Amino acid sequence: NAGVTQTPKFRVLKTGQSMTLLCAQDMNHEYMYWYRQDPGMGLRLIHYSVGEGTTAKGEVPDGYNVSRLKKQNFLLGLESAAPSQTSVYFCASSWSARGPNYEQYFGPGTRLTVT
């Protein structure tokens, strides 16, 4: 049971380039989330998904797109990377958002640098 995995672990992009970050979970979770973490700040929610084929915007969605074509995968895309998107990106998943035993499981993170 791998839990939540993220690919890649590190990436350097030039301004204007595009890339996709992949998050995969093997716990059959319905909910998946993408966060970014910047120095001196907590995590901020970019986008989330409450099930296969559904996505919604979080707190800081601009410049990012997501897709959830399969229940176990949640993709985060940057169409035209900007230096302001330099950050550590975390994916998380959970059974539900309001259940009594709710807990988010986090992936190991992807460190992205945009030059």
Added chain:
Amino acid sequence: ELKVEQNPLFLSMQEGKNYTIYCNYSTTSDRLYWYRQDPGKSLESLFVLLSNGAVKQEGRLMASLDTKARLSTLHITAAVHDLSATYFCAVDISGNQFYFGTGTSLTVIP
């Protein structure tokens, strides 16, 4: 705009001492979460507080929630070096949107 504030932001404490980290939030919520993050690592869930007055304890850490005061505390008892990490609280206001505090960086000195 929802704000989640933690204090202190940085905490250096001696082994064996007690201390409390505070988490204030600006809107109504009955759910609050505490996480631990080691340097360069991911987040580990510590506590899930689901109602007013909830108290949970694990080892030297105890978390509580006062929804009327919009305040949660994380109390550290007899700190040990292994507790050195950054601690985050997070508030869930809709079931899908989580707002994190800025974190408290804890260093326990021998």
